[in-house]
Amino acid sequence: MEKCSPLKAKRKDKLDNNEDKLQHEDAAAAVSDDEAPQKKLARLSDGASLDADDTGAAGDNDADLALNGAYQKKDVTQWLQTAWSTKQATQPARDDKTGAQIYSEPFQICLLPELLTQGRTQALVHEMINKVHWSRKQMDLYEFYQSTDLSNMAECHLLTNFLQLLRKQVRPWLEEVTGLKLDYVSASCSMYTCGDYLLVHDDLLKDRQIAFIYYLSPWEGAEEWSEEQGGCLEIFSSDEQCFPQFPVQRKIAPKNNQFAFFKVGARSFHQVGEVTTFDYPRLTINGWFHGATNEAFVADSSRAxxxxxxxxxxxxxxxxxxxxxxxxxxxxxxxxxxxxxxxxxxxxxxxxxxxxxxxxxxxxxxxxxxxxxxxxxxxxxxxxxxxxxxxxxxxxxxxxxxxxxxxxxxxxxxxxxxxxxxxxxxxxxxxxxxxxxxxxxxxxxxxxxxxxxxxxxxxxxxxxxxxxxxxITYLSPEVEQRSAAVENGQNVSGDAEQTLDEVEEEEEECHDDSVLLTIxxxxxxxxxxxxxxxxxxxxxxxxxxxxxxxxxxxxxxxxxxx
CATH class of the missing domain: 2.60.120.620 (q2cbj1_9rhob like domain)
Incomplete structure (x- = not known):
């Protein structure tokens, strides 16, 4: 072969063994339907699908969200601060008053049940169902639906209100608990339906300090998921070279009104296990608290x-x-x-x-x-x-x-x-x-x-x-740099993908055009x-x-x- 000819996009050759005759057939490219989430969620917008006490709450968009007062008490904050700073334990530390838990291994993770005062998760979900525009995200690393950044959702009162709560109340509180200087927060909504997943990554990129996930599952009987339903935040240990190892070390199942956060680092490997239930979607608000350049980022860039x-x-x-x-x-x-x-x-x-x-x-x-x-x-x-x-x-x-x-x-x-x-x-x-x-x-x-x-x-x-x-999918050379950035966390938030709108659109078009061959x-x-x-x-x-x-x-x- 005298020269390298590029693979023909989305093309497959076929050899007829009986006649030694070569034929061609086109490979169909999957096209995402941005309206699919609304169709899948239509039945969930019925009040009967939610808890009985949500009547009125779902439509009460003028009501503000409020942080659970228990987490603002000085003794609880001090307990969390001590437990976070204590690099102990294979067993989690647990606060009897709030039910909060902190794991030290394989990296620091904190779970805060009942983050908001009662009755507001139903209203948030109602707004996500009826007002959020969802985009389908599909790459080698993930398949799920995502919204734009919460800062771009002026029409969504409660979601905007939730972002302000993160900025004004949760951020300074997290600084006190973790001892980290946090400058700002970015957040979006994610929805995983049956078959969706996000594979192993560490979220490590530049100024990311704390990754967070807020779970929303207010439907009666589905407030706390079982491992069989999938969608767990799955935590991996890592070897001496900071590579994540099988099997999964810990699984955290979705639980309504629970807030999870962890320190982003060279060993913070996690994934979202495939959702296996058809009954309900896995809904979250997720993102990062940003600060100075993450100390682990520079060292991690040389890992091959x-x-x-x-x-x-x-x-x-x-x-x-x-x-x-x-x-x-x-x-x-x-x-x-x-x-x-x-x-x-x-x-x-x-x-x-x-x-x-x-x-x-x-x-x-x-x-x-x-x-x-x-x-x-x-x-x-x-x-x-x-x-x-x-x-x-x-x-x-x-x-x-x-x-x-x-x-x-x-x-x-x-x-x-x-x-x-x-x-x-x-x-x-x-x-x-x-x-x-x-x-x-x-x-x-x-x-x-x-x-x-x-x-x-x-x-x-x-x-x-x-x-x-x-x-097997082959991609053109120019997509490698962008995809490597995705894998390293540039486009993946706490447990979901996160970019600016224009970058998202460019990435989708780039991926569609870059597929050379599917086997x-x-x-x-x-x-x-x-x-x-x-x-x-x-x-x-x-x-x-x-x-x-x-x-x-x-x-x-x-x-x-x-």
Whole structure:
């Protein structure tokens, strides 16, 4: 391949194995409907959906919000101040008077139940349902609905009033409790419906000092959620390099009228677990209290994600391609057709790549062989899936994996692409081979070390494919810088995304235009993608709503360099 041609946007190639004929089909791009929240929330605006004592309160927009007087008492403030400053305990400190709790591990988190005087949460929710304009936010890191900043909601009396309460009462009170100098507050509303989530991040950026979440769930019987309903604030511990580690250490379920806040730092890793209930949305007001430059920010900027390791081809392994591959892909005419299409589009999908019997044997082994050893791939803010310990592979699975690192495969890929992967002109071709197992809750995110530093040839092969699991999206190089900023917290508030309106719109347009290719799972299909330096990719989060009736999805993921 003489030069790097960019991937064609939203395009997929298909090879008809019976006629050696190449066809094309468009990949549909998801379009968000900003009116969807109002439709989903319509039934909740009925007074019967709220507690019985909310009659009149929901429509009483002239009433002011008031902070619970218990938290303004000197003895409670002093108790919180002492508990916050005491770096103790695996067990939380608890105040018997207010029910307030402070956790010290893995980082400082405070929970304040009943933040506002009774009867006001229903009115806030009523205003959010009827007056807030919601925008759908979808990226590698999150899916949920968000409002504009509360400072831009002049028509929403109570939400504006809540922002003033944060500025005038909560901010100076938090300064006293935490000992931090806080200059201003930013806040927005977030709504997570069934299937929505926000993946692991630390919120660390420049002047963010305290992140906060205020929970609103005033519906009768749903004031406090169970873990089964999802939407928990999930807290992660971290290793000596400040990378978050599995499993989740602590879960804090949504609870009506509860205010949670934590110190933003290099270890403040958290996520919003996927909402699994269809009955009610997870509604919050969230954001940050800002101050001087966060001390942890400068040190954190140099933290690098681990990258793939590349090996030279295995010259001792000499598989017989005719016993493994569909015969059509060994024909010279087919190879020429494949090469032409890759030169034009930089990608192609080869259906029924392996002989059907080999595919079936490998799939059955992966589903049933308990001697195969799997480990979870982290760190949690980069990816979450399982990889096979290649030393435990045997039988047909080992046969396929060895093929991808063999000289025979390097030779075949040269015929497919004209890259210098084999022969007298090849200098030091290398490859990375990984067998992945994908289930509910798995993902990779942008900036996870998978950005291409060189021109690279990717191979993606599926076994036991299921729609919606292990879907891979390639993005153009210019989106990497913006997405890395999102992951580092520039666009993610306490437990939700937060930007200025014009930046939000620019980001949405940028993401829509930057999608080069989406690979959807198809059994026994080999996807070949030639990507230029700087091109990045992520594997979409696997929602709990994704049917995996046949078991997990397996992916052989390979990358080759000249």
């Amino acid at each position: 994600f681990p990258r793939l390791s590349y090996l030279q081809p295995d010259i001792n392994n000499r598989p017989k391609l005719g016993l493994l591959l569909n015969d059509v892909y060994l024909k010279a005419a087919t190879c020429r057709s494949i090469q032409k299409r890759i030169e034009e589009n930089s990608e192609i999908c080869l259906y029924e790549f392996f002989k059907r019997e080999k595919f079936e044997l490998a799939r059955a082994q992966l589903l049933n062989d308990e001697t195969l050893s799997w480990r979870r791939q982290g760190p949690a803010n980069a990816h979450n899936y399982e990889v096979l310990d290649l030393s435990t592979a045997k039988g047909t699975v080992e046969e396929l994996l060895q093929l991808f690192r063999s000289n025979a495969m390097f030779h075949l890929l040269r015929d497919f692409t004209d890259l210098d992967l084999y022969g007298v002109d090849a200098i030091t071709p290398t490859c990375s081979v990984e067998l992945q197992r994908w289930s509910h809750g798995n993902y990779t995110v942008l900036g996870d070390g998978l950005v291409s530093e060189d021109n690279t040839l990717d191979l993606v092969y599926y076994l036991n494919a299921a729609e919606g699991a292990a879907v 959807t799972p198809v059994d026994n299909a080999l996807n070949i993608v030639y990507r230029c330096e700087g091109t990045t990719k992520f594997t979409k989060y696997v929602s709990r709503n994704t049917p995996l009736d046949k078991g997990p999805v397996f992916v052989i993921s390979c990358s080759y360099k000249e």
